[in-house]
Amino acid sequence: MPLPESPFRSPALAALDAAARALLAPGFWALNQLLDLRPTTAERRRRRQSPCGWCRGCAAWALAGPVLAVLLLLSLPVTALGLLLWLPLQAARSPFVYQHTAAAAPAKPWDLRQRRTFTFLSANLCLLPSGLAKFSNLGQTPQRAADIARRLVPAAPDPDSDRAGLVEPRHRGANGYGGTRGTERSIAVEMPEVERPMMETPLMEPPEPPEPELPPPLSESFPPDADILCLQEVFDAAAATCLRRRLGRVFPHIISEVGTGGLCRGRLRLLGSGLFLASRFPVLAAAFHSFPNGAREDAMADKGLLLVQVLLGSARHRRVVGYIGCTHLQAPAGDGAVREAQLTLALRWLQQFQQEQEQSGDVVAFDVLCGDLNFDNCSRADQLNQRHQLFKVYQDPCRRAPGQDEPWAIGTLLNYLEIYEEPVSTPEKMKRTLSSPSGRRQFLAGPILTSGQPDATFPGPWRGRRLDYVVFRPRPPLHTDVAAVSFITRLAMCSDHLPVALSLHVVPGAP
Structure with a gap:
């Protein structure tokens, strides 16, 4: 259809x-x-x-x-x-609206004989109506939406700035994690071995003694070559219109106004899902599923999972496609069981959508899930969600095991009471501040207890709460490898979250 x-x-x-x-x-x-x-x-x-x-x-x-x-x-x-x-x-409303802008330049079709890099960006923008945004210490939603739209639209690549907004990995050498390469301007950090089976990794406490602090892969700019943008909390209708107008200049295919209001299962929903997706590639199919178990204040929004299939090219009359999921889970700290059920539903819906849309002979280049999952991989309060089956199917490049992140990974949730302070008031200042352990401890939200209160006895090392994820599933016969990861400071004073970018190398056959 x-x-x-x-x-x-x-x-x-x-x-x-x-x-x-x-x-x-x-x-x-x-x-x-x-x-x-x-x-x-x-x-x-x-x-x-x-x-x-x-x-x-x-x-x-x-x-x-x-x-x-x-x-x-x-x-x-x-x-x-x-x-x-x-x-x-x-009840008669479409679950989303599709916009195709013919004037925007489409991405070049992929020739399967060559390696291709795909870049994904996930960002929680907190674009609620201004009165509601004030509860996150943010307001002026119309002005913020216009500012965010300007910052999101990629400019021409600058060879002297963060290598197009992403930080490249380096492989582990004899001395383990490395520092910087002399021939690169960006920080070089190791990525995990993507072939490592996540299901065999037990729950681990942070190592003793703690590993040395590594510089986080921070960038003050968005990657200008991003292929897919997955945005959350675009609840305000005027803000969504502003984003569509601006992003439509670069991304020909946009899905917005995701989710419906009204009565459902005895719940009154006054807001949509807040999900928003922009793609350089043509959208072949899309679907949205609402979570049936939203609770407390989250029950007022139609949170769920947006599923999209895009066309990347063709080879010998076979379609080359990619799959993207965008989601936003239950927010309150004590609702781990609600999130657990939502993760299970999301995993099921991802698999069902792909089975329904795949045609015989299709080549799947990528399978990516983005979003604000509202739990981290450090808080002891989130241990239930950290061990979910989803992480045995999809690989998180920032994670080593349940409860243990890579040494260079940092939190994406800011201390909302500090977002207007001078050290984090611009993208450049925020990058410099969050590059230091003391800056991260002051300006990133820390590990929490089930009650939502700070965990004063957290054993460390302390890196902040990483709520925003971009995870992927390799799809043979193509080989997928992590090319780069970046935590982006471009939205300083515009949001209480740090956007996350992931770049994947996809090559034909085995490496």
């Missing part, structure tokens, strides 16, 4: 949905403005530094707060009418 290019196939249903959203708009605006009165740490600092700043802030609360509360109460009857119209329409 053709991919849907609008949320509703019927113009009449689209008109009814527009009318429902118009009725919902006054109440949504008043609630968002009311929540937006909560100041970020940057706004508090500006008030402290300004004469009578606190007085003006308190006056704004005292005047605007009651007015917005009254407007919200007055809008409730109209909001209820809009909700009654909006809810049943969601």
Whole structure:
């Protein structure tokens, strides 16, 4: 079936949905403005530094707060009418919208006789409505969306900057992990041996004595040659439109507005999934599956798994294809059992989608899963998720074993109360700060207990919580090897997560 290019196939249903959203708009605006009165740490600092700043802030609360509360109460009857119209329409809505921009330059088809490098980027952007974003110490969603879109669109490669935004690996020599190569400007770190069977790796505690600190593979720029972008928390409709418009100049194929609202299994979902995918390669098929077990505040969003099959080329009348999954799991720290079930569903859906879409003779070049999994590989509270079967099927290049990351891997979740501090206020400063152990300890979120509180007795070494993953599954007869990994600081002061990039070398046959 053709991919849907609008949320509703019927113009009449689209008109009814527009009318429902118009009725919902006054109440949504008043609630968002009311929540937006909560100041970020940057706004508090500006008030402290300004004469009578606190007085003006308190006056704004005292005047605007009651007015917005009254407007919200007055809008409730109209909001209820809009909700009654909006809810049943969601059952007829497409689970995603596909955009094809013919003006964007497509990727060159792959000649199977040559090695090809594919680059994937995953980023949590925290693009919720401004009032909700304030709970993560982020606001001004329209401005941040425009800024993020400008930073995401790759510029022309600069031979003097981080080798196109990725950090190349080096193999282990006689002395183990190496430092830098004299002929390269980038930090060289070892990647894991991808052939290593993950299922045979037992749960291990951090080694004693601890391994020496290695410089993390940090980059202050996005890879300009990225083939696939997998984004999370693009909940705000205006932000999604901004991203589509900007990214459409470079990525011809975009899937957005993923997930539906409405009533499902007795739950009221007011937000979509927040997932967003941009590809240089043509999309052959796509599907979205909702997680049925969202709990607490996450139950208000239609979180799930987006599945995409792309066409990379052809060889002897055989299709060369790739598979990408993009997901965002349950967030609260104590919900490890919920995430465990979601991981099991995701693994099943990945396998089912590929079985349904593969045709006889297909050559699969890559099989990649990206997303914010909301657990790390260091916190003792996350041990249940660290041992999931998914990591026996898909390989995580940043991980050695359950509970033990590679020495150069670092956390991707920032300390949200520190994101506006001077040492991490620009991509360049953040890269310099996070290159040091003391900087990572101050500005990255640390290991947690099941309650969500910091783990003060964590034995170390301490590298922060790595919630954002790009994992892959080799697909014979092609050979897949890790070419590069990078943690990217480009979104300084725009998000509370570090994006992650993975580059894979794919070559025909055995090495």
